[in-house]
Amino acid sequence: MCFTKIFTLVFLFSFLNNCGPCYPPVKELSEDFFVAKWAGNPDNSFIKPFEYFYMEEFGRASKNSLEKKDEKMAKKTCMEDSTQRPKSRFVNAILEVENFSCRPSLGCDRDDRDEVRQIHKLINMQTTKVKECKPQFNFPDTPWENWRECTCIVYKYLQGGRSIISAKLRDLN
DSSP states (O other): OHHHHHHHHHHHHHHHHHSSSSOOOOOOOOTTOOSEEEESOTTOTTSSOOOEEEEEEEEEOOHHHHHTTOHHHHHHHHHHHHHSSOTHHHHHHHHHHTTOOOOTTTOOOHHHHHHHHHHHHHHHTSOOEEEEEEESOOOTTOHHHHTTEEEEEEEEEOTTHHHHHHHHHHHHO
């Protein structure tokens, strides 16, 4: 009798640990993943000029792609979603990388706000593109579920890049 209780507990513990409503562990991100930085073009990001701003962004697959159990569609919609996130995140990330204290969310004096708006407009005119994406999950039996959420490196090209933005921000300080 005691053996059956122990066996049942061990089995139940193993079952709850390995399946059920919980998601499998998140896939490890490569060392290339980072929060935000200036770099060169997507083909060779180490070569100057650093006119591209890269940042990590998250995305979600469309409900339709998951309902259809379509892995390619889930991947595509997850990647597209990562480029559609609020564009102010790019501005805030650039201002943070440049150690500029005035951010739209923190408040600033009137002149700084006007300059930040100009920078915001300059950045938001550019198209957000995806450099690389990785799925968040690892479901071997249901591959479309892997792309339920993804982590992507997205970027924007800004002519003049860091030097232009840094110069505009230096003028404010």
